[in-house]
Amino acid sequence: xxxxxDVSGLHVFYGDFKAVEDVSMTIEPRSVTxxxxxxxxxxxxxxxxxxxxxxxxxxxxxxxxxMLDDQDVYGxxxxxxxxRREIGMVFQRPNPFPTxxxxxNVIAGAKLNNQRxxxxxxxxxxxxxxxxxxxWEEVKDRLTRPGAGLSGGQQQxxxxxxxxxxxxxxxxxxxxxxxxxxxxxxxxxxxxxxLKENYxxxxxTHNMQQAARVSDVTAFFNLAGTGKPGRLIEMGETNKIFTKxxxxxxxxxxxxxxx
Amino acid sequence: xxxxxxGSATEMPGDGPPPxxxxxxxxxxxxxxxxxxxxxxxxxxxxxxxAFGALGIAQFAVFTVIAYAVVISIASRVVENRRQATDRxxxxxxxxxxxxxxxPLVSLLWTVLSEGLARLDLYFLTVSMNGVTPSMDAxxxxxAIVGTIAITGLAAVISIPIGLLTxxxxxxxxxxxxxxxxxxxxxVMTGIPSIVAGLFVVALWMMIFGPGKTNGAAGxxxxxxxxxxxxxxxxxxxxxxxxxxxxxxxxxLGVPKWLTVVKVVLPTAIAGITTxxxxxxxxxxxETAPLILTAGSSAVAINWNLFNGQMMxxxxxxxxxVRMGGAINYERAWAAALALIVVVMLLFFLARLVSRFFAPNxxx
Amino acid sequence: MTTTDPSTTAREPQGKRRLGDLxxxxxxxxxxxxxxxxxxxxxxxxxxxxxxxxxxxxANFFTTKEWDANTRDAPAFGVAALAFGTVLAAATALVxxxxxxxxxxxxxxxxxxxxxxxxxxxxVDLLAAIPSVVYGLWGIGWxxxxxxxxxxxxxxxxxxxxxxxxxxxxxxxxxxSASIVLAVMILPIITAMSxxxxxxxPQAHREASLALGATRWEMIRMAVIPFGRPGIIGGAMLxxxxxxGETMAVAMILSPQLVISWMVLQSGNQTIAAHIALxxxxxxxxxxxxxxxxxxxxxxxxxxxxxxxxxxxARRKEFA
Numbered sequence: 001x002x003x004x005x006d007v008s009g010l011h012v013f014y015g016d017f018k019a020v021e022d023v024s025m026t027i028e029p030r031s032v033t034x035x036x037x038x039x040x041x042x043x044x045x046x047x048x049x050x051x052x053x054x055x056x057x058x059x060x061x062x063x064x065x066x067m068l069d070d071q072d073v074y075g076x077x078x079x080x081x082x083x084r085r086e087i088g089m090v091f092q093r094p095n096p097f098p099t100x101x102x103x104x105n106v107i108a109g110a111k112l113n114n115q116r117x118x119x120x121x122x123x124x125x126x127x128x129x130x131x132x133x134x135x136w137e138e139v140k141d142r143l144t145r146p147g148a149g150l151s152g153g154q155q156q157x158x159x160x161x162x163x164x165x166x167x168x169x170x171x172x173x174x175x176x177x178x179x180x181x182x183x184x185x186x187x188x189x190x191x192x193x194x195l196k197e198n199y200x201x202x203x204x205t206h207n208m209q210q211a212a213r214v215s216d217v218t219a220f221f222n223l224a225g226t227g228k229p230g231r232l233i234e235m236g237e238t239n240k241i242f243t244k245x246x247x248x249x250x251x252x253x254x255x256x257x258x259x
Numbered sequence: 260x261x262x263x264x265x266g267s268a269t270e271m272p273g274d275g276p277p278p279x280x281x282x283x284x285x286x287x288x289x290x291x292x293x294x295x296x297x298x299x300x301x302x303x304x305x306x307x308x309x310a311f312g313a314l315g316i317a318q319f320a321v322f323t324v325i326a327y328a329v330v331i332s333i334a335s336r337v338v339e340n341r342r343q344a345t346d347r348x349x350x351x352x353x354x355x356x357x358x359x360x361x362x363p364l365v366s367l368l369w370t371v372l373s374e375g376l377a378r379l380d381l382y383f384l385t386v387s388m389n390g391v392t393p394s395m396d397a398x399x400x401x402x403a404i405v406g407t408i409a410i411t412g413l414a415a416v417i418s419i420p421i422g423l424l425t426x427x428x429x430x431x432x433x434x435x436x437x438x439x440x441x442x443x444x445x446x447v448m449t450g451i452p453s454i455v456a457g458l459f460v461v462a463l464w465m466m467i468f469g470p471g472k473t474n475g476a477a478g479x480x481x482x483x484x485x486x487x488x489x490x491x492x493x494x495x496x497x498x499x500x501x502x503x504x505x506x507x508x509x510x511x512l513g514v515p516k517w518l519t520v521v522k523v524v525l526p527t528a529i530a531g532i533t534t535x536x537x538x539x540x541x542x543x544x545x546e547t548a549p550l551i552l553t554a555g556s557s558a559v560a561i562n563w564n565l566f567n568g569q570m571m572x573x574x575x576x577x578x579x580x581v582r583m584g585g586a587i588n589y590e591r592a593w594a595a596a597l598a599l600i601v602v603v604m605l606l607f608f609l610a611r612l613v614s615r616f617f618a619p620n621x622x623x
Numbered sequence: 624m625t626t627t628d629p630s631t632t633a634r635e636p637q638g639k640r641r642l643g644d645l646x647x648x649x650x651x652x653x654x655x656x657x658x659x660x661x662x663x664x665x666x667x668x669x670x671x672x673x674x675x676x677x678x679x680x681x682a683n684f685f686t687t688k689e690w691d692a693n694t695r696d697a698p699a700f701g702v703a704a705l706a707f708g709t710v711l712a713a714a715t716a717l718v719x720x721x722x723x724x725x726x727x728x729x730x731x732x733x734x735x736x737x738x739x740x741x742x743x744x745x746x747v748d749l750l751a752a753i754p755s756v757v758y759g760l761w762g763i764g765w766x767x768x769x770x771x772x773x774x775x776x777x778x779x780x781x782x783x784x785x786x787x788x789x790x791x792x793x794x795x796x797x798x799x800s801a802s803i804v805l806a807v808m809i810l811p812i813i814t815a816m817s818x819x820x821x822x823x824x825p826q827a828h829r830e831a832s833l834a835l836g837a838t839r840w841e842m843i844r845m846a847v848i849p850f851g852r853p854g855i856i857g858g859a860m861l862x863x864x865x866x867x868g869e870t871m872a873v874a875m876i877l878s879p880q881l882v883i884s885w886m887v888l889q890s891g892n893q894t895i896a897a898h899i900a901l902x903x904x905x906x907x908x909x910x911x912x913x914x915x916x917x918x919x920x921x922x923x924x925x926x927x928x929x930x931x932x933x934x935x936x937a938r939r940k941e942f943a
Contacts, residue, residue, distance in 0.1 A: 317769075342838055342841065343838060345838070345840055345841075346838035346839055346840040346841070349839075349840040349843075350734065350839070350840070352726060353726050353729050353730045353734055354730065354734070355726075356722070356723050356725075356726025356727050356729075356730060357726065357727055357730040357734075357735075357743075359723060360723060360727050360810060360814075363750075363761075363807045363810075364746065364749075364750055366761075366765065366766075367753070367757070367758070367761045367765075370761060370764070370765045371757065371760075371761065374764070420654070421654045421657060421658070422654075424650055424651045424653075424654035424655075425651070425654040425655045425657075425658055427651045428648075428651035428652050428654060428655045429655065431651070432648050432651055432652065433652075433655070437652075437655065437656075438655075440659060441655040441656075441658060441659060444658065444659055444662050445658060446929070446933055447662065447926065447929070447930075448658070448661075448662055449929075450864050450868075450925055450926065450928075450929035451665070451868075451922065451925070452867070452868020452869075452870070452896055452921055452922065452925055453868065453870065454868065454870045454896045454899050454900060454918065454921070455665070455669070455868070455918050455921060455922045455925075456665075458669060458899065458914070458915050458918040459664070459665045459668055459669060461672075461903075461911065461915070462668035462669055462671065462672040462915055463664070463668050465672060465911070466668065466671075466672075470911065484661065484665065487658060487661070488658075491658070515643065515644055516644055516648075517643045517644045517646075517647035517648065518643065520647070521647070538752070541752050542752065544754070545753070545754020545755065545756060545757070546754070546755075547754070547755065547756040547870070547871045548870035548871060548874075548896065548899075548900050551900055551903065551904070552899075552900070552903050556904060557904075574754055574756040574871075575756075577756050577757070577760055578756055578759070578871065578874075578875065581759070581760060581763060581764075581875055589764060592760055592764070593760070593764065596756075596757045596760050599754055599756075599757060600753065600754075600757060603752055603753065603754060604749070604752075607748075607749060607752050611745075
């Protein structure tokens, strides 16, 4: 199920402004890759180009190549909508659909696309996805209640259940814990460890301890200077990045944060 | 440092510095001063006016307010200081403005209710004016109700899709010059006087059907010209309230844009949109001037056909009865006005209820 | 649901999806364009139909007071008196309504207890929702009778001001009565706009002045009014636009005369909108076309006023 992502020579622009410059990397399947770096260094922007979510922002465009296994994500005939079904995304703030029940939120991907599903199959998908998101036990008795009534951490796990119900190959997570309390954060981190058995996971985080805890590989982004585009400085095994980084910039950032 | 003791008004939250015990005791009117002075001036006003034999509610109110304003300012000036006196004077004026504004509302509702109830009964609502001479003690508004329902119904059928789709274009798709142009001209359209909308349809009909052709459809089009910009504005506002995060969540699930709009954005905004549409309806259902020009003002019989013949409506009925000028005509006009106000208020309150009970909670 | 390979299985729904997107986006855009066409149509048809009578008009359209258009030969008509009456009625209404509206807005935001304030918000909106024909009926059926004695004493004490000169109309169907009803009608518009800006006055500004020991009025004068002034002006101009175009209240209350007169206590004057409503049913010859010309003038006046209002309000938004 999980797939490999290959990025080569990727530039991202907002209008005339170049936001990210020349990124090349390989993201291995069944692993967790963390993007770290200071605010505004383009890591979230870069993440959104992996499933073409940046196209939602007017004026944003991309140069370069992103391959999902052997398919070109930016190929001429490729439908961005199909790409997003293959590469799911979880956002900074939990965003369940306020008009839908917990149940409907989980199968939203199918429902919103007008796909009909037999009741038994839908029930099964909901239970499987909620179990996959470690939420089933907490909500199984109130599936018809609105999703917005859950706590923040539960909402975020509901959003993860919603994302995996579409059965993607890759899950992108854009600072999924930044709006949550420490206990909910822990629950999500446990979940990430479990999800990586089946998915390719990419997570953007501001929290370096989190990156160290959950990821196998870490990529460090930084700005070339004020008003200049963000660049990938260094990428490698998390252990190595945090103990023996090759670049001075990486070391400064990491030690600066750890004090 | 000064402190205030306001007998007549509540303190604002975060009002000024904490009062010191000292200034409370010096130079400040006691709490009961304001109500006591008001009662005293009211009694004085009543006495003076009675002595001159000119006691009416209006005179009494005006005299009391002026006398109170003078007395409280002088008292405050003497006991407190000039700044406090100004403050108290302004407070009095602001309260008086509010009271003054209540006069037309209360009197309008009261007169319409008391004059209208006399004639508003089942008979009045279920017969037309067909065969009734203007001064005959008979007839009703059934034909006008039929016309109002038909004309505003058609206007709604035209305006709601156009208005909603336009607002979707402005919020979800629009960019560049075309978006700017539409936003600007919708603003222009909001300002079109209703009679000009009527003239537009008159001119249009003259081009198509020749002069003197009036029917309900013409009225509906004139009302649409007035209703569309209102619908666009309120729907636009509601669509903008839908958090972008929900759109992104939907896109990230691999849902195409149009299904995202139809199945995520619209359901989230639907309560607000319904409210806006109902308020727009409440506005056009009382429009008179354009209908006089387009649907005619002399129909007396029931006519369900929007495309043939004049069509009466409730507001035009009120107007044409007033133009006839007899006592019986005024009775009919008041009763029809009461019926119209009830309809408008029902729409108004239903709209509020919808937005209150069906709106999803978007705050987190 | 199985994992799908986007390059093969996604093909089929792709075409369908594109079509849905295309149709939906297209109809949304089409509706927007339709609005532009309608407005262009309004302007084009009005201009086209007015041309007929304007070219046959034997008098100067802008300086003539008389309205002699219901004929096929040598019509002579002009909007001088009508335009004057329109502006006079609306301006008088504005002068009456603005200070009261600002007072109500201040009351709602800074004086009334919170619960009462929210109820008052509804009441203001409700006032705005009452149909103009009902205001007209209330004006002619109730208000003018109450105003009679008031006018008499106004003339008695203030008659030396030319505007209030006698003899006072015995019916009460005067310019001032019409303006008072117009004032009641535009009151909610100005109140709502002023209330909105007053609510947006930054807490910090208000607290800054209160912390200096200002009384409530001084706080309003120092912090609220300067901040809210563009909003009040914008609201007043929107109200003016509404009053200029309002038909029914004037048509039902005023006993019209095509003159140019400042005497608001006497019957006389007429507004464009009311003139159109009253004349239209009897219009013959060049009549309808001439009324359309008058409507164009009204359209132009309200357009200028509304644009001005939007401009002022938009400027405020930039600074806020």
